[in-house]
Amino acid sequence: MDKFYTITELTREFGVSTRTLRFYEDEGLINPERRGRTRLFRPADRRLIQEILRGRRIGFTIAEIREIIKVYKDPPGEMGQLEMLMQKVSEKREDLRQKRRDIEETLAELDNVEEACLTRLAEIGVGT
Amino acid sequence: MDKFYTITELTREFGVSTRTLRFYEDEGLINPERRGRTRLFRPADRRLIQEILRGRRIGFTIAEIREIIKVYKDPPGEMGQLEMLMQKVSEKREDLRQKRRDIEETLAELDNVEEACLTRLAEIGVGT
DNA sequence: GAGAAAATTGACTTATACGTAAAAGTCAAT
DNA sequence: ATTGACTTTTACGTATAAGTCAATTTTCTC
Numbered sequence: 001m002d003k004f005y006t007i008t009e010l011t012r013e014f015g016v017s018t019r020t021l022r023f024y025e026d027e028g029l030i031n032p033e034r035r036g037r038t039r040l041f042r043p044a045d046r047r048l049i050q051e052i053l054r055g056r057r058i059g060f061t062i063a064e065i066r067e068i069i070k071v072y073k074d075p076p077g078e079m080g081q082l083e084m085l086m087q088k089v090s091e092k093r094e095d096l097r098q099k100r101r102d103i104e105e106t107l108a109e110l111d112n113v114e115e116a117c118l119t120r121l122a123e124i125g126v127g128t
Numbered sequence: 129m130d131k132f133y134t135i136t137e138l139t140r141e142f143g144v145s146t147r148t149l150r151f152y153e154d155e156g157l158i159n160p161e162r163r164g165r166t167r168l169f170r171p172a173d174r175r176l177i178q179e180i181l182r183g184r185r186i187g188f189t190i191a192e193i194r195e196i197i198k199v200y201k202d203p204p205g206e207m208g209q210l211e212m213l214m215q216k217v218s219e220k221r222e223d224l225r226q227k228r229r230d231i232e233e234t235l236a237e238l239d240n241v242e243e244a245c246l247t248r249l250a251e252i253g254v255g256t
Numbered sequence: 257g258a259g260a261a262a263a264t265t266g267a268c269t270t271a272t273a274c275g276t277a278a279a280a281g282t283c284a285a286t
Numbered sequence: 287a288t289t290g291a292c293t294t295t296t297a298c299g300t301a302t303a304a305g306t307c308a309a310t311t312t313t314c315t316c
Contacts, residue, residue, distance in 0.1 A: 117203070281295095
């Protein structure tokens, strides 16, 4: 066992470029092992990449994603830092809830756009 | 009546800079009237800005926002264009639904992060 | 109608998140 | 030993979405 993935396997699975995964490594988000110079991605790396991409899709910056990841690896030991972190979590939560509202509203708007299209299509269709 | 807003009123309300609003005008997203050179924003402009910012928050590009806005002002007259538009609407919808899923998952994860923080705080607290 | 405050413009700069090109290394199979 | 497919590193390039700055107007306020 002890399965690992090559970089291209993962690029194919997730639809990103090798450059992107190397960039994430440079930024300290993932730390694949090496055999010689070649990167070996473990399942844990793969899961991490999933998380990174999810964060990316909802508009987190690399820095923000890095912070979230850090908590798992290395939960801070100082009270002050913990409190700061929880503060940030609160903010993120509010941020995400706002985004969710934005999405709901925009989905509703897309319905309107579609309606408008259909109406217009019907208008045109009658004339032909 | 016939209320209008100055640019700074709106920057204050929405927390953006004047440069940003001018940028949106340059990009053709809004079209405030002028008295001399000074921009006069009507309620309709204000609502448009709200829409733009909402689109921005969920990660639409300026070009995408412009397209959505255009449909209201000027619904396309050609069938081909209408169908293309509806295609795009479908894609956006899928995109937004994916984002909504991402948000739900990330919110759940933030709960975990918070848990971890609280646990850690408790551990530290006992020692003091 | 003078001076302060606000608004405009254009040119330049910035940050993020990669893209791209070049040159060399890796490795398995022939 | 060579081929071919893939990978690595380094370095520079690019698009998006504004921000910054400085030099003018323009508009309020008294």
